[in-house]
Amino acid sequence: MGDHQRDLAFPPPGHCLPRTSSMSVTDSVTAVHDFRVTGYSLLDGMGVGRYVSSRVFTVGGLEWAVRFYPDGSTAHCVGNASAFLYYCGRDKDVRARFTLNLMEKDGRLSQVTNAYMKHSFSPASDNWGFIKFIEKSKIQGSPFLHNDCLTIRCLLTVAKESRTQDVETSLITVPKSNLHKDFENMLNDGEGADVTFDVGGKLFRAHRCVLAFRSPVFRAELFGPMKEKATQCINIDDMEPLIFEALLHFIYTDTLPDHYKDGKAAAMQHLLVAADRYGVDRLRLICENKLSETIDVQTVATTLALAEQHHCSQLRQACIQFMASPNMLAPVIETEGFKHLVASCPFIMKDILDRVSSIWNDRQIDKR
Template sequence: MGDHREFPAVAPGHCLPKTSSMSVTDSVTAVHDFRVTGYSLLDGMGVGRFVSSSTFTVGGLDWAVRFYPDGSTANCLGNASAFLYYFSREKDVRARFTLNLIENDGRLSQVTNSYMKHTFSPASDNWGFIKFIEKSKIKGSPFLENDCLTIRCLLTVTKESRTQDVETNSIVVPPSNLHQDFGNMLQDGEGADVTFTVCGQLFHAHRCVLAFRSPVFRAELFGPLRENATECIKIDDMEPMIFEALLHFIYTDTLPDNCKDGKAAAMQHMLVAADRYGVDRLRLLCERKLSDAIDVETVSTTLALAEQHHCSQLRGACIRFMASPDMLGPVMLTDGFKHLVASCPLILKEVLDEVSRIWRDKSS
């Protein structure tokens, strides 16, 4: 017969002690774009030979993409191959990934290769697509622009499962909304004690907020040469939209929605404003967005801007882009390049030195 013992009786008004736990399995997802330049020079390099991306980190582990222009093995004749390599070999790791070619403007117009799942280990450190794309389909396709291909790796790394206790306290604490409160304070204008007129448009703000977020505003508003509190501070060399975005960032530490598309012209003006008022995080954010948006038409003006405002990281990204194979010629035909030659002639030597270094590395 079965065991029909009853649970011990609980006195009215008393609860049994209770604990809970749960198993948690997290994952980390990231994207890495591998730009392959000079594709026509790689075609015919031989089966099993590859070019590799730099090592990138996802989930605390090191990875790289390898592209085989003539295929990884003799069995994939007429096809290029692409593989994901795992370099952190101290433990097995489960991953889900895909490799696809993207068009020159960054769009993934069609998914040619579906997701793969694989457990990477010292014995199986690579996995991928033997028949990544037929070579005959590359030439004349939207993937090949200026003899360049870009392979996008979308990688999800599954972390080791862990067990954690579940708190019985059910009180939910919402995330911080401090930035929203400060944004509302700027929008409402309540308590504002300083006014700016920017090309005829008025902006009301709070001296203390500006001073603690910008050393330039601190000197202007509280320093020995501070503006009179009753006067309107006049700014005629900045667009109202840019000044409004600057104030928005100072109050909320975020870009306004109309600046999040990362358009080069707006980001260039924002970088100038951030540098002028010493808002370093905004300046670096603009540097990153401008670096992501570099193309033949914008690289020269962006480089001139980086040179004038001492943006070393953005400056380096521009020089590397201009020096990459088959890029310098089209760049030299733009109006921006003519402006660069006139305003920053010494920078051209560094561009040519970088071109020389790249060709030297290829020939060695």
């Protein structure tokens, strides 16, 4: 009997059992909603349990709202303001993760609440948040109270229903392609390099054939009628060495260097200019996307000027949309970047004001 059981458990030598695999997949949707609370001084003292609410917004196909209690949500939080996320749905339960943060004048987030909260929302448990969101004494004179206004940013991730799907199985594990790493090593090692660039006194060695196939501008410079006379060393003016280094890294690997992946506005702006200059379209679009995700009061005007100069229509639209958002235009106008924008692109004001007017008209229609 024991031998028979072992035969069932272990296949004979050279025989493979059929194998299947599956996995559970849970997708999510993440979005940001900014709730601007105007006239804070008039709300202070309105009473415990009384609140002002954002408009209802949609994330993951479900409706949500942020509520701010200037004098706290309950008597247990005397001296504190409260903030809660409310689930407006009535027909299903949903799991979510979120943060509520106060925003400073320049668009930076305060450290009042910087931890994610998780909650399973349902019609019976439709709110979750911070009973002691911030001490009221810390609001007056703080960097996040500007012109008697507070802005609460809600970063919300909503989990969708889990699903099960098959996983392809194989007896042989094939490693992922590391072609981009090979090209990165080729760039870093300089083996076989046949052209040198002088950028601000720093020398970069590269391979003409790689540059030519990745950039139409390099192709013309290195092989076309307009090719440089002294092709052994080419001077690059009006570009920082770090930006040119990032450009080369992308040309060889089709990826951003690690220290560019956080999408800091200044670096992305310079890299966008370089990508446009050398016709590296995918890099230009990546820069556009990252800039559109990090627009704030301090950077929107300079980013819009850049979008105008380099014909980045999607980035231009994102900037105008941000500036036309309720109560955003006034603080943007105060920045140095806006003064530069008006000086370099005076005609852009008409588009901004047209967008503001359109949003205002839509809001009036919604109120009817």
